[in-house]
Amino acid sequence: MKLLKFKLPQFNTLTIIFSIILLVTAMTWIVPSGAYDRVPTDGREVVVPGTYHAVAANPQGVFDVLKAPITGFENTALVIAFLLIIGGVLAVIEKTGAITAGIKEASHFFGRKPQFKFLFIPMGILIFSLCGATFGMCEENLIFIPILIPLALSLGYDSAIGTAIPFVGAGVGFAAAFTNPFTVGIAQGIAQVPLYSGLGYRLIIWSVCTLVVIAFLMLYARKITKDPTKSLTYEYDQAKRKELGMQSEGQKITTRQKWVLLAFGLGMIGLVCGVLKPQLCDFIKGFTGLDLMSLLKLEEGGWYITEIAALFLGLGFVSAILGGLSMGEFTDSFFDGVRGMASIAITLCFAQAIVLIAQNGQILDTLLNFMSKGISKLHPIFASWAAMLLQTIIDFFIPSGSSKAVLTMPILAPLADLIGITRQTMVLAFQLGGSWLNMIFPTDPVTIAAIGFANIAFSKWLKWLAPLLIVMYLLSFAALIPPYFMKW
Numbered sequence: 264m265k266l267l268k269f270k271l272p273q274f275n276t277l278t279i280i281f282s283i284i285l286l287v288t289a290m291t292w293i294v295p296s297g298a299y300d301r302v303p304t305d306g307r308e309v310v311v312p313g314t315y316h317a318v319a320a321n322p323q324g325v326f327d328v329l330k331a332p333i334t335g336f337e338n339t340a341l342v343i344a345f346l347l348i349i350g351g352v353l354a355v356i357e358k359t360g361a362i363t364a365g366i367k368e369a370s371h372f373f374g375r376k377p378q379f380k381f382l383f384i385p386m387g388i389l390i391f392s393l394c395g396a397t398f399g400m401c402e403e404n405l406i407f408i409p410i411l412i413p414l415a416l417s418l419g420y421d422s423a424i425g426t427a428i429p430f431v432g433a434g435v436g437f438a439a440a441f442t443n444p445f446t447v448g449i450a451q452g453i454a455q456v457p458l459y460s461g462l463g464y465r466l467i468i469w470s471v472c473t474l475v476v477i478a479f480l481m482l483y484a485r486k487i488t489k490d491p492t493k494s495l496t497y498e499y500d501q502a503k504r505k506e507l508g509m510q511s512e513g514q515k516i517t518t519r520q521k522w523v524l525l526a527f528g529l530g531m532i533g534l535v536c537g538v539l540k541p542q543l544c545d546f547i548k549g550f551t552g553l554d555l556m557s558l559l560k561l562e563e564g565g566w567y568i569t570e571i572a573a574l575f576l577g578l579g580f581v582s583a584i585l586g587g588l589s590m591g592e593f594t595d596s597f598f599d600g601v602r603g604m605a606s607i608a609i610t611l612c613f614a615q616a617i618v619l620i621a622q623n624g625q626i627l628d629t630l631l632n633f634m635s636k637g638i639s640k641l642h643p644i645f646a647s648w649a650a651m652l653l654q655t656i657i658d659f660f661i662p663s664g665s666s667k668a669v670l671t672m673p674i675l676a677p678l679a680d681l682i683g684i685t686r687q688t689m690v691l692a693f694q695l696g697g698s699w700l701n702m703i704f705p706t707d708p709v710t711i712a713a714i715g716f717a718n719i720a721f722s723k724w725l726k727w728l729a730p731l732l733i734v735m736y737l738l739s740f741a742a743l744i745p746p747y748f749m750k751w
Contacts, residue, residue, distance in 0.1 A: 276714070276721040280613045280705050284328060287617050291624025292322040298628045299674075309453065310673045315632040323620050331623075335615025342402065342708050343608045345572045347601045352579035353409050354600025355593060359586025361523035362413065364516040370417035380418055384484060385477045387411070387428035388435075392473045395436025398539055399443040399664070402568060402709055404429040406534070406575070408716045416504055420484055422717035423495040423727065427480055430713040431702060431728070437664070438698035438735070439472040441465035446664040446694050453668060454676035454686040461687050464751060468695075468742050472735060479731045495727050499718045522585040530578040537566035537574065607715035611708045618706055621660045627670075630656060635674050643683040647692045647743040650675055654696030662707035667697045688746040695739040699732055 300314035323331075336343070356362055373380040391407075394400035412425030440447055442459050451458055487494040494500060536543060547553055566574075583593040621627055634653045638646045653675075654667065661667050672693060679689040701707045703725050714724050745751070 276705060276711065277610055277613060279721050280610065280617065283617050283705065284613070284620065287620050288323050288328055291620065291626055294626040295629055296320045296625035297632060298625060309669045312674045312677055315628060318625055321623060321625050323624050327623065328616070328620065331616035331619045332612040334619055335612040338619070339611050339615050339708055341568045343611060345402065345568045346405070346604045346607060346712055348572045348576050349406060350600040350604035351597040352575045352600070354596045354603070355579045355588070356523060356527060356582045358588060358592060358596035359520060359523050359582060361520040361582070361586060362410070364520045365524050366413045366417045368516055369414055373418055383418060384424065384428065384480050388432040388473060388477050388480065391429050391432030392436035392469070392476070395433035395443070396440040396469050397442050398542070399437060399440065399445040400433045401437060403534065403538065403571065404433040405709065405712050408713060412717060416500055419488055421487055421494040421496050421500050422503065423719065424480060424484055426713055426717045426719070431476060434698070434702045435472050435476045436469065438695060439465070439469040440694065441469055443664070446668065446698065447690065449665050449668040450672050450690045450693050453672040454690050456686050456690065461751060472738060475734055475738065476731065495723055496717055496719060519585060519587050523582045526578060526581050526585055530574060533574060534571060537570055540566065607712050610711050610715065614705050614708060614711050618660055627657070627660055631671060631674065635678060639678060639682055641682070644744055644747050646682045647684050647688055647747070648740055650689060650692040651696030651739060651743065654693050655700055658697045658700055659704055659706055662701055662704060664697060668693065684747060685751060687751055688743065691746065692743060695742065699735050699739070703728055703732065
């Protein structure tokens with residue numbers, strides 16, 4: 264916890280993003296432009312190994328930089344719409360008083376049974392880590408942050424804990440996943456190894472990494488319980504507690520509020536079922552022989568942002584009716600919630616500008632080609648480490664796990680054959696190197712949204728998580744050593 268003694272400048276997130284935009288723009292003038300050929304495969308543009316070639320330079324000028332955030336808005340429109348609807352609907356639910364009343368009820372429960380309070384952090388991390396490890400929970404965890412922040416505050420913790428349980432919990436599961444279809448599934452398919460093979464070793468890695476995150480947050484929770492002023496969000500939490508009325512007993516939960524909370528709970532069950540629709544239908548078909556996909560004429564694939572946002576929008580209308588809100592109260596609270604998300608939405612646009620400038624400047628494939636050539640000259644274990652670090656660099660520009668897979672795995676999988684490691688090991692290097700720093704990279708829209716909910720300055724978030732991420736990288740380096748000797 265005390266690995267970092269220096270003080271980072273307290274710049275806000277947007278200032279840091281502006282600085283990175285300038286740096287990446289300068290790189291487009293210095294780094295040679297190049298590209299790989301790509302071919303459509305299973306609906307994705309997959310890189311063709313050995314086809315790297317120089318292309319005409321396209322350094323980004325002032326007008327290109329000014330246009331990038333606008334294009335970034337286009338590229339993240341679904342995520343932004345998702346966030347605005349979440350903000351609006353949660354404000355409606357909060358207007359009914361159900362959230363505050365429910366949090367107080369939960370707080371009273373933990374007060375009467377303090378032995379269960381100890382389970383709040385480990386159980387929360389375990390649940391979200393499983394979601395990240397199995398079906399690749401990512402954007403979905405944003406829904407739970409505004410709910411868990413007040414619950415964490417009511418239990419004597421802070422907004423950082425309320426943010427970290429869903430965000431870091433799902434993040435560790437995503438990085439150390441054992442069946443994540445967006446990383447393990449796609450990468451193994453491209454590398455031509457059996458789907459979800461190596462499950463046992465991945466389960467060990469996931470278990471160790473999840474336990475480390477639990478220990479990290481438990482130690483932090485103990486520190487801020489003893490001295491709340493050491494909290495990452497101390498000033499913000501003081502105001503938040505007053506806003507939520509947690510310092511007074513208030514009235515008991517009403518019947519209407521119970522109905523609203525029940526509707527919210529059913530909505531969350533619907534969300535999980537929607538996301539896992541293909542797996543659930545396959546399970547039911549295998550167990551009972553009933554083909555629900557055909558019977559109910561369901562579309563292929565699980566829910567994503569559009570469907571989840573639609574579910575939440577419907578939940579907002581239902582909550583307003585059950586909570587007894589007038590149409591004026593519903594619309595006023597909904598738009599108050601939308602306005603509260605505006606700064607996060609604009610920040611997302613500028614964060615996307617970083618990615619667009621790098622892509623338009625044709626420098627990503629050059630970095631990939633340069634580093635993949637360097638990897639081929641190393642000892643197999645060091646080569647697997649270098650491949651992991653390559654994924655980290657690419658991750659800054661392409662946070663999406665599936666996009667990194669189709670860009671890098673066609674090149675790295677054959678390279679594994681030449682340097683003496685298995686393709687399974689190369690998939691593991693891709694998986695571990697391409698996800699850890701998503702928790703702090705400003706180019707990841709989920710990160711920007713997550714810390715925006717708790718009003719945490721990027722520099723504070725970076726300093727707080729840095730010790731945990733250093734440990735995760737050390738564990739990742741260690742995890743890549745046994746496969747070389749096992750020929751895994």
